[in-house]
Amino acid sequence: xxxxxxxxxxxxxxxxxxxxxxxxxxxxxxxxxxxxxxxxxxxxxxxxxxxxxxxxxxxxxxxxxxxxxxxxxxxxxxxxxxxxxxxxxxxxxxxxxxxxxxxxxxxxxxxxxxxxxxxxxxxxxxxxxxxxxxxxxxxxxxxxxxxxxxxxxxxxxxxxxxxxxxxxxxxxxxx
Numbered sequence: 001x002x003x004x005x006x007x008x009x010x011x012x013x014x015x016x017x018x019x020x021x022x023x024x025x026x027x028x029x030x031x032x033x034x035x036x037x038x039x040x041x042x043x044x045x046x047x048x049x050x051x052x053x054x055x056x057x058x059x060x061x062x063x064x065x066x067x068x069x070x071x072x073x074x075x076x077x078x079x080x081x082x083x084x085x086x087x088x089x090x091x092x093x094x095x096x097x098x099x100x101x102x103x104x105x106x107x108x109x110x111x112x113x114x115x116x117x118x119x120x121x122x123x124x125x126x127x128x129x130x131x132x133x134x135x136x137x138x139x140x141x142x143x144x145x146x147x148x149x150x151x152x153x154x155x156x157x158x159x160x161x162x163x164x165x166x167x168x169x170x171x172x173x174x175x
Contacts, residue, residue, distance in 0.1 A: 035103050035114030042118060045092040048101075049085065050075065054112045055105035057082040062106065065090075068099040068116060075103055094118050 035052045042048055048065075052075065055061050061075040063086045075086035086103070099116045 035101060035112040037101055037114040037116050040115070040117060042090055042116065043120065044090055044094040044118060047087060047089050048116060049087050050101060050103065050114060051078075051080070051083040051085040052103055052112050053081060053083050054110060055084045055103075056107065060084055060106045061086070061103040061112075063088065064102045064104070065099075065116075067101070068094050068118060090116075090118060096120055 034054065035050055038049045038051075039046075048070075050063060052061065055075070058077045059082075060077055061084050063073040063075050065071065065073060065088050069091045070088045073086045073088040075084040077083075078085045084103075084105075096118050099118065101114050101116050103112050104110070105112070
């Protein structure tokens with residue numbers, strides 16, 4: 001029993017050590033991050049800023065946001081950590097969904113991508129409720145005076161009918 005436990009724990013340790021030393025085939029720790037999209041979630045008609053450090057210091061790029069319907073834009077060098085920065089506006093007709101934004105570096109033709117999520121409501125701008133609550137109870141000062149008057153008339157008829165029945169019963173007329 002003890003020998004089997006040692007064998008299994010030794011094998012598990014060897015596999016763990018081998019797994020720590022392996023580097024992934026897709027790039028490893030040298031990856032610089034691609035295209036950063038800010039804000040990552042936007043409402044139709046909102047502005048979007050993109051930046052990348054993948055085009056090198058002083059590098060520029062051609063951006064393509066045609067997936068969301070915004071067309072092409074330019075990323076120009078900036079003083080912010082050697083990033084190339086560009087802006088575009090999401091069209092008001094854009095549908096909700098996730099869209100891929102692409103930038104192609106001018107010097108070496110390298111493509112970098114980032115995702116943009118188009119939503120109908122912004123997380124930064126909460127939507128305030130409007131109107132009255134349609135629960136069927138209360139709301140006497142609601143938006144429709146005709147419905148309010150009909151409700152008051154129905155209550156008055158019910159009260160008059162109830163009073164008439166109670167009065168007749170108290171007199172002994174029988175029901």
